Amino acid sequence: MNQTTNNSKKEVISEAETNIPKNLPELERYLQNYSHDDQAIKTIQQFSKNLKKTKYRQDVFSEKGALIREPIYYQDVVEKGLADPEKDSFTLLQGDIVSTNAAYFLGNRPENTKFAIASSTCDLVKGRRNYAALLRIQPISCKDPKAANDLSQLLKFTSTQQMYLPPLPGDSSDVVGNALLFDGIVQIKLDDLLLATRHASLSLVGWRIFGSMVRSIIVRAGEEEVKMRSSL
Numbered sequence: 001m002n003q004t005t006n007n008s009k010k011e012v013i014s015e016a017e018t019n020i021p022k023n024l025p026e027l028e029r030y031l032q033n034y035s036h037d038d039q040a041i042k043t044i045q046q047f048s049k050n051l052k053k054t055k056y057r058q059d060v061f062s063e064k065g066a067l068i069r070e071p072i073y074y075q076d077v078v079e080k081g082l083a084d085p086e087k088d089s090f091t092l093l094q095g096d097i098v099s100t101n102a103a104y105f106l107g108n109r110p111e112n113t114k115f116a117i118a119s120s121t122c123d124l125v126k127g128r129r130n131y132a133a134l135l136r137i138q139p140i141s142c143k144d145p146k147a148a149n150d151l152s153q154l155l156k157f158t159s160t161q162q163m164y165l166p167p168l169p170g171d172s173s174d175v176v177g178n179a180l181l182f183d184g185i186v187q188i189k190l191d192d193l194l195l196a197t198r199h200a201s202l203s204l205v206g207w208r209i210f211g212s213m214v215r216s217i218i219v220r221a222g223e224e225e226v227k228m229r230s231s232l
Helices: 002-018 024-031 039-050 054-062 074-079 147-154 204-219 223-231
Strands: 097-099 114-117 131-141 162-165 175-181 186-189 197-202
Touching (some): 162 204
Antiparallel strands (some): 097 114, 162 175
16 A cells, blocks of 8 residues: 555656746746636636625625634634644734734825735744735725615626625624725734734635735736737
8 A cells, every 4th residue: 555655656746747847938838827817716706697696695705704704813723733833823814804003005004994914824924024015995884875886896806906895893883895905005014913903814715715816916917918028
């Protein structure tokens, strides 16, 4: 049995080595399906479209634990054997919903605002970086006459400027949803962020959607851009 397993591992390694690009043109062809591919965001949009109506979409994405969950704490993860206590501990995770008055957007400090952490979790370890990036969250109130239309658009996941989030812990009773805004990066000192109030963590699928949208927005590729970079 052990010999068979070892042989299988060798075959996998051999196949991986065979697929390693040998030159820059090969490397580009390999990366084109990963670095700028938009298939993930198209899948999210199609999933939402198949739900047919705004109400169904909101029910699915607002269900408890669907996109957000209670904050994930390091000690709980270690006690359940899901993290190695010998490795760096975490205080915050990418996508965590936090509030703080120490963040800056265009030189100003937004007040009474919740944020989603844009930086990778591994960059949130104390001493790893000096600064972190946040994204603003804008509540949608039922008192706003545009609320129904705003929710309808958000729940299609077609906008490159915002992402739907359900009502968050601490939101006022009139909030029927939230827009996570990708239009503008908020900066904060990491030491200050580590003192922020945590309201929620993203669920696994919420984190996947968040990551797909951030990637699509930052490195989205158009055919014309590919032609320009390959022809000039």
